[in-house]
Amino acid sequence: MKKSKHGDKVMSKNGLDTSPSHLLHRVLQIALDIYSEEAGEGALSQRQYAVLKALEGSEGLSQTDLVRVTGIDRSTLADLVSRMLAKELVARERSVTDARANLVQIAPGGKAALAEMEPRVAAADEKILSLLSAPKRDSFVKLLRKLTAAREEALSGEIKPRKDTVSDVEKPVKEKKGGKKKDKVSGKKMKKLPFPPLSEGVSEDATTEELVHAPVVKAVSV
Incomplete structure (x- = not known):
């Protein structure tokens, strides 16, 4: 397959080729396209x-x-489960250990659909990885797993943002006054801002099943 030099130049010029969020979105689109090709029409969606x-x-x-x-x-999962209940892919019943909770279980129809999809999903995964050279495939999967785990740890509060995440512009500038050092940024001390959480995704009815979400920055008072 011949590469488009013009496309590469445009990507390089506008900086998209160095944007992790953009590149991951492109990879997601490729993965979902390949999944759809291998799964066939009317098959389970990737989320199902x-x-x-x-x-x-x-x-x-x-x-x-x-x-x-x-x-x-x-919210997306609640809608997804409702659709799967209607298709008799899953069943729901009251938990025996917690009367306030409902448990979702795989139904016989879901087991049959899953068994039918297993070889198709394996073929899709193989096709995706075939875009990389053999030595890089394991490393690619490990990096994806590491990104997922790191994000989950950050959201659960198990790890703290690194100290070097505050930019030079945000750091207090030390100035000498009367022989003493004083931190000044517009006369106020600066506080380190926490990492913004990622948004929670899109509905099942979205045109593309996007699993990578752009960060939503929340305003933090200082």
């Missing part, structure tokens, strides 16, 4: 497959557990 795979072998999971395992945001 992820939910069934998470439920496989379990006695049922709460929707909170499914959010954590699949990475699908709560």
Whole structure:
């Protein structure tokens, strides 16, 4: 396949080729296109497959557990489960340990659909990885897993932002006055800002099932 030099020059000039969010979005689009090609028309969506795979072998999971395992945001997952209930891919019943909670279980129809999809998903994964040379495939998957784990740890509060995340512009400038050092930035001391959380995603009805979300910056008073 011949590469487009013109396209490469445009990407390089506008800086998109150095943007992780843009490149990951492009990779996501490629992955979903390949998944659709291998799955075929009328097959399980990637998110439906992820939910069934998470439920496989379990006695049922709460929707909170499914959010954590699949990475699908709560509102989208609730709508997704409702659709899967209507298609009899999953079933829902009251938890025996917590009367306030409902557990989602894989239904016989879901097991059959999952078994049918397994070889198609394996073929899609193989096709995606075939875009890389063999020595780089394991490293690519490990990096994706590492990014996911790091983000989950950050959201759970298990790790703190690094000290060097404050830019030079935000750092207090030390000035000598009367033989003493005083921190000044417009006469006020600066506070380090926390990392902004990522947004929780899009609905199942979106044109593209986007699993990578752009960061939403929340205003923090200083």
